[in-house]
Amino acid sequence: MTLMTGAQYIASLRKLNTRVYMFGKKIDNWVDHPIIRPSINCVAATYDLAHDPQYEDLMTATSSLTGHKINRFTHLHQSPDDLVKKVKMQRLLGQKTASCFQRCVGMDSFNAVYSTTYEIDQAHGTHYHENFKKFLIMVQDQDLTVDGAMTDPKGDRSKAPHEQSDPDMYVHVVERRPDGIVVCGAKCHQTGSVNSHWHIFMPTIAMHEADKDWAVSFSCPTDAEGLYMIYGRQSCDTRKLEGTPIDVGNVRYGGQEALVVLDHVFIPNEYIFLNGEYEFAGTMVERFAGYHRQSYGGCKVGVGDVVIGAAALAAEYNGVEKASHIKDKLIEMTHLNETLYCCGLACSCQGKMTKAGNCQIDLLLANVCKQNVTRFPYEIVRLAEDIAGGLMVTMPSQKDFESNTPVGRRGETISEICNKFFKTREDVSTEDRQRVLRFLENMCLGAAAVGYRTESMHGAGSPQAQRIMIQRQGNIEGKKELAKDIAGIKNKK
Ligand code: SF4
Numbered sequence: 348m349t350l351m352t353g354a355q356y357i358a359s360l361r362k363l364n365t366r367v368y369m370f371g372k373k374i375d376n377w378v379d380h381p382i383i384r385p386s387i388n389c390v391a392a393t394y395d396l397a398h399d400p401q402y403e404d405l406m407t408a409t410s411s412l413t414g415h416k417i418n419r420f421t422h423l424h425q426s427p428d429d430l431v432k433k434v435k436m437q438r439l440l441g442q443k444t445a446s447c448f449q450r451c452v453g454m455d456s457f458n459a460v461y462s463t464t465y466e467i468d469q470a471h472g473t474h475y476h477e478n479f480k481k482f483l484i485m486v487q488d489q490d491l492t493v494d495g496a497m498t499d500p501k502g503d504r505s506k507a508p509h510e511q512s513d514p515d516m517y518v519h520v521v522e523r524r525p526d527g528i529v530v531c532g533a534k535c536h537q538t539g540s541v542n543s544h545w546h547i548f549m550p551t552i553a554m555h556e557a558d559k560d561w562a563v564s565f566s567c568p569t570d571a572e573g574l575y576m577i578y579g580r581q582s583c584d585t586r587k588l589e590g591t592p593i594d595v596g597n598v599r600y601g602g603q604e605a606l607v608v609l610d611h612v613f614i615p616n617e618y619i620f621l622n623g624e625y626e627f628a629g630t631m632v633e634r635f636a637g638y639h640r641q642s643y644g645g646c647k648v649g650v651g652d653v654v655i656g657a658a659a660l661a662a663e664y665n666g667v668e669k670a671s672h673i674k675d676k677l678i679e680m681t682h683l684n685e686t687l688y689c690c691g692l693a694c695s696c697q698g699k700m701t702k703a704g705n706c707q708i709d710l711l712l713a714n715v716c717k718q719n720v721t722r723f724p725y726e727i728v729r730l731a732e733d734i735a736g737g738l739m740v741t742m743p744s745q746k747d748f749e750s751n752t753p754v755g756r757r758g759e760t761i762s763e764i765c766n767k768f769f770k771t772r773e774d775v776s777t778e779d780r781q782r783v784l785r786f787l788e789n790m791c792l793g794a795a796a797v798g799y800r801t802e803s804m805h806g807a808g809s810p811q812a813q814r815i816m817i818q819r820q821g822n823i824e825g826k827k828e829l830a831k832d833i834a835g836i837k838n839k840k
Pocket residue numbers: 446447448449450451452538639642643646647802806
């Protein structure tokens with residue numbers, strides 16, 4: 348019943364027996380690993396900010412299940428206002444970390460699974476909703492981080508789960524026992540998987556009767572017997588091993604993705620939320636994806652704020668901040684970024700209550716939000732690179748800027764030569780110039796570009812997934828009727 352601090356969260360991870368592999372080896376002390384630690388720091392920020400009185404209203408909420416004060420990342424949204432606060436919280440965290448802070452996938456799965464299990468129970472007389480409520484009360488009271496895991500490897504994408512030559516291409520039940528099920532399979536590019544306490548697994552596509560064994564959802568501890576992860580590498584990740592923080596760009600924070608493998612993991616009945624009721628697989632997917640597409644109207648906007656700020660600083664450091672084209676580019680970046688925020692807020696304000704009693708985003712607007720996210724951060728990054736100049740990708744290393752090795756005819760060191768030729772305005776240190784350009788490099792094409800660029804494209808579903816939802820939700824028939832009415836067309840066809 349306590350809100351953990353960041354330090355308590357990190358200490359709690361040390362108690363887990365999580366199995367992590369990277370560069371072909373098992374990583375025993377993964378909590379302190381320099382490649383992994385920035386992503387842990389990022390989740391720790393979701394705990395620390397909840398203790399800051401100025402952010403209390405955004406970062407905490409009152410549990411609808413217990414009445415206890417909880418971290419908003421474990422909350423079931425009770426109103427459109429809660430949905431708006433969620434987006435604002437995500438923008439705040441994006442601003443503070445300039446990274447993917449990972450904890451949203453759990454929050455989005457809580458809200459999707461809560462409403463879906465209620466409807467499954469109504470249709471089938473099952474007890475998944477009670478199972479889920481008990482699980483969520485534990486999560487809320489212990490302030491746990493949970494990874495919402497959805498994306499299966501999918502194998503041959505022209506085939507349904509039961510048609511795959513390898514049944515593990517989608518997570519599935521391999522054995523049913525009186526006390527639970529045994530599951531096999533994997534989930535790809537799972538955000539925040541390694542540093543979560545628990546996982547919630549959900550199907551990744553709508554399913555039919557023949558896919559019954561693949562229509563499964565459950566939770567399990569991250570260190571459950573048979574569960575392990577293979578860490579996903581990121582562009583320039585080994586810079587974090589070089590001991591040169593300036594070259595890393597964002598040394599404190601980062602995102603994290605991994606392949607999560609389930610090798611005959613036993614799931615007791617009380618942690619099962621879907622088990623064969625295949626017609627609800629699609630509902631769960633649609634709801635989780637909808638919430639996560641809303642999320643991007645918050646987190647990417649916060650990260651965008653930092654990118655815009657860094658581009659403005661780079662312009663200032665180069666002495667070009669007064670040029671009209673620079674000002675115009677910053678206006679364009681701001682316009683694009685705030686448009687994404689508008690989308691995140693709009694789908695929240697239009698939220699509706701589900702049968703289970705939590706509040707769900709407007710699905711059409713959430714999909715429009717994410718569709719814009721697949722485009723605008725790319726343009727924002729393009730403009731940031733334009734403003735930053737080529738030095739962002741050609742500058743020598745921090746070690747050169749610090750090297751005492753003599754290099755010039757007059758005995759100057761590499762450091763002196765670098766500092767001489769990369770000097771800019773009198774009132775700006777060369778080190779600050781290095782820092783801002785390396786930060787932009789990190790955001791535009793380094794490790795953080797995972798979170799700001801490619802994740803903007805594929806996270807929460809690739810662009811085509813949103814277009815399908817926009818088509819479904821767009822009500823073209825209703826719009827045709829509007830046109831007929833105004834144009835005086837009586838024909839019913
Ligand atoms: Fe949260 Fe954004 Fe990361 Fe998704 S991509 S987990 S919404 S920070």
